[in-house]
Amino acid sequence: MTFAWYAHLKELNSQPWFVAALVSWGIALLEYLFQVPANRIGYTVLSVGELKIIQEVITLGVFVPFSLFYLREPLKLDYLWAGLCLVGAVYFMFRGKFA
Template identity: 50%
Template sequence: MTFAWYGHLKDLKTAPLWIAIALSWSIAFFEYCFQVPANRLGFQYFSLPQLKVLQEIITMLVFAGFSVAYMKVPVTRNYFFAAMLLAGAAYLIFSEKRTS
């Protein structure tokens, strides 16, 4: 999703908007084909809030790598603070017992 949402900002700057939209949706479609079954499987083991926090952590890790490696955005201390907050969120949400 990261590439579908942000890759066009670098690669398709001069392309018409409809091309960026079509390309982004075609990339996103394949990710959804993996994400939906993964959520169904994951929901057997994790609660809905746990799945969401896990998804956000994975998304932020992928985004951080993408922004540094592909978009050449420098790492700042805020990246590390954000990572610590996500680790705290994971701790809090995974320390709860699943009720369903």
């Protein structure tokens, strides 16, 4: 979803917004074709909250390199703080799971 949501800012910035939306929807559809079955499989062993926290960790793990290397955004200390917040979220969501 990172590519679908943000790549158009660099690649399609001279195109009308609806062109960017259509391209992004096409990319997002491909991801949903994988995400929906993955969530169904994951839900057999994890709760919805656990699945969501995992999704957010993966999203930030993909977004930071994407924004740095693809979009050429500067590295910000806020990425570290956001990552630490997610570490806390993972801890609280899974702390009783493996005890």
